[in-house]
Amino acid sequence: MTLNYTQLIPAIFIGLAAGYLGSFMVLRRMVLVGDALSHVALPGLALALLFNINPFLGAFSSLFIGIIAVWLIENKTELSTESLIGLFFTFSLAVGILITPREDILDALFGDISKITTTDAYISVILSIILIAVMFAISRKFILSTISSDLAKSSRVKVGVLNLVFLILVAIVVALGIKAIGTLLMGALVIIPAITSRNITSSLKGYTIVSAILGFISLLGGIILAGQLNLSPGPIVVLVSTGIFLVSLLFVRK
Amino acid sequence: MGEEILKVEKLTVEFYGQKVVKDVNFSLKKGEVLAVVGPNGAGKSVLFRALLGLIPYSGTIRWQKKIKIGYVPQKLAIEKNFPLTVGEFLTLNKRSSKEELRGILKLVGLAGSGDWENAFLHKKIGQLSMGQFQRVLIAHSLIGKPDVLLFDEPTAGVDVSGEETIYQLFKKMQKSDKLTVILISHDLNVVHDFTDNVLCLNGEQICFGRPHEVLDHKTIHKLYGEDISEHAHHHEM
Numbered sequence: 001m002t003l004n005y006t007q008l009i010p011a012i013f014i015g016l017a018a019g020y021l022g023s024f025m026v027l028r029r030m031v032l033v034g035d036a037l038s039h040v041a042l043p044g045l046a047l048a049l050l051f052n053i054n055p056f057l058g059a060f061s062s063l064f065i066g067i068i069a070v071w072l073i074e075n076k077t078e079l080s081t082e083s084l085i086g087l088f089f090t091f092s093l094a095v096g097i098l099i100t101p102r103e104d105i106l107d108a109l110f111g112d113i114s115k116i117t118t119t120d121a122y123i124s125v126i127l128s129i130i131l132i133a134v135m136f137a138i139s140r141k142f143i144l145s146t147i148s149s150d151l152a153k154s155s156r157v158k159v160g161v162l163n164l165v166f167l168i169l170v171a172i173v174v175a176l177g178i179k180a181i182g183t184l185l186m187g188a189l190v191i192i193p194a195i196t197s198r199n200i201t202s203s204l205k206g207y208t209i210v211s212a213i214l215g216f217i218s219l220l221g222g223i224i225l226a227g228q229l230n231l232s233p234g235p236i237v238v239l240v241s242t243g244i245f246l247v248s249l250l251f252v253r254k
Numbered sequence: 255m256g257e258e259i260l261k262v263e264k265l266t267v268e269f270y271g272q273k274v275v276k277d278v279n280f281s282l283k284k285g286e287v288l289a290v291v292g293p294n295g296a297g298k299s300v301l302f303r304a305l306l307g308l309i310p311y312s313g314t315i316r317w318q319k320k321i322k323i324g325y326v327p328q329k330l331a332i333e334k335n336f337p338l339t340v341g342e343f344l345t346l347n348k349r350s351s352k353e354e355l356r357g358i359l360k361l362v363g364l365a366g367s368g369d370w371e372n373a374f375l376h377k378k379i380g381q382l383s384m385g386q387f388q389r390v391l392i393a394h395s396l397i398g399k400p401d402v403l404l405f406d407e408p409t410a411g412v413d414v415s416g417e418e419t420i421y422q423l424f425k426k427m428q429k430s431d432k433l434t435v436i437l438i439s440h441d442l443n444v445v446h447d448f449t450d451n452v453l454c455l456n457g458e459q460i461c462f463g464r465p466h467e468v469l470d471h472k473t474i475h476k477l478y479g480e481d482i483s484e485h486a487h488h489h490e491m
Contacts, residue, residue: 148330
């Protein structure tokens with residue numbers, strides 16, 4: 001498999017965005033939410049493939065619908081986000097598997113960055129930058145509301161709006177990552193860099209920056225390594241980030 | 255005492271059709287300290303949450319216009335390894351200069367020699383002792399000079415000496431800055447010693463007024479269902 005800049009440059013930015021956003025998802029205990037959400041993308045991805053439109057658009061659309069539905073039902077009922085995500089996750093996976101064209105199912109599940117187009121590459125880079133900027137802008141208020149929504153609300157932070165913006169950012173990052181490592185493994189790209197960084201940092205600033213950097217090292221390193229070994233990149237990315245996590249255990253800061 | 259900054263009339267909070275706080279009426283003037291007392295489950299924290307606008311209620315809560323409220327929650331569960339330093343926590347939603355931070359830390363009794371404050375600001379928030387954390391929460395509420403402080407007293411975790419100094423701290427702050435405070439207290443001694451007015455709550459309002467005028471045996475019995483006033487009277491300072 002030959003790699004070119006069209007694949008490598010988006011990988012840098014998607015990795016940074018996934019690692020950075022992932023650091024906040026871990027603090028929010030939304031790790032499994034991200035994992036499950038990546039599966040919610042599948043029906044949209046499948047429909048996009050069927051009707052020959054941009055798969056990113058398809059994935060993002062179904063993620064967006066899923067997230068709005070979760071947000072609405074969450075505000076209506078007392079069910080936890082986690083249980084709702086569980087429902088959406090299995091439902092979408094079922095629908096997705098049924099309607100994804102057979103020959104595309106492996107790409108959808110595990111991704112294939114070699115098929116990324118120049119347009120996709122531009123979209124990925126621009127969206128990644130916007131995503132990091134927006135997350136950075138809301139990060140302090142978001143952390144305060146994570147620690148205590150009462151404390152945040154009493155400081156006039158609009159917690160509901162903040163949560164919705166965050167969920168949309170999560171949807172975008174998942175949709176971006178799917179192209180690179182697929183729906184099944186995208187969860188790893190937001191989780192593993194963050195928990196690795198948590199092992200070795202103590203301030204919020206250090207934690208989020210290191211997580212972003214590890215996200216990009218994992219994604220880029222995994223893709224390059226997979227290219228050289230002629231293997232599918234998704235699983236190699238997960239192996240690389242898991243390897244870094246294991247090394248970080250040697251330097252745990254308590 | 256100064257102008258009225260809060261007026262509460264016929265405040266009622268319902269959860270699932272049950273009135274948790276019923277028909278509460280009181281007012282608060284600038285510079286006053288008001289204690290809310292009552293047994294566990296009396297609706298004290300619920301009252302606070304209504305005052306902060308965190309939950310729906312009926313009746314009226316009228317704050318003075320553009321008032322800045324500082325809130326100290328009863329407790330916060332922060333994981334031990336939550337990656338956030340004290341300095342970062344204090345400035346999460348408000349900008350503050352190093353000088354202001356140092357001043358506030360000193361005020362809440364978190365000061366040491368040399369570069370102690372600086373080292374403290376770089377400490378992980380999850381690794382503080384309960385007493386330190388409580389003071390950091392108070393410091394957080396004081397950033398940006400609030401007009402009124404809502405303080406939900408912790409029931410456990412802060413040792414008695416720590417508690418006493420927190421009230422002495424309020425007294426000190428009140429003298430210097432004319433800070434208005436509403437505090438939830440479990441300790442009637444604190445109420446007698448440190449507050450101008452007391453609001454007794456047991457679902458409904460049992461009393462409101464000067465502590466030495468309204469906190470008699472009958473009221474306390476009605477409030478707690480048993481006579482613990484003996485205990486309160488033994489303790490004179």
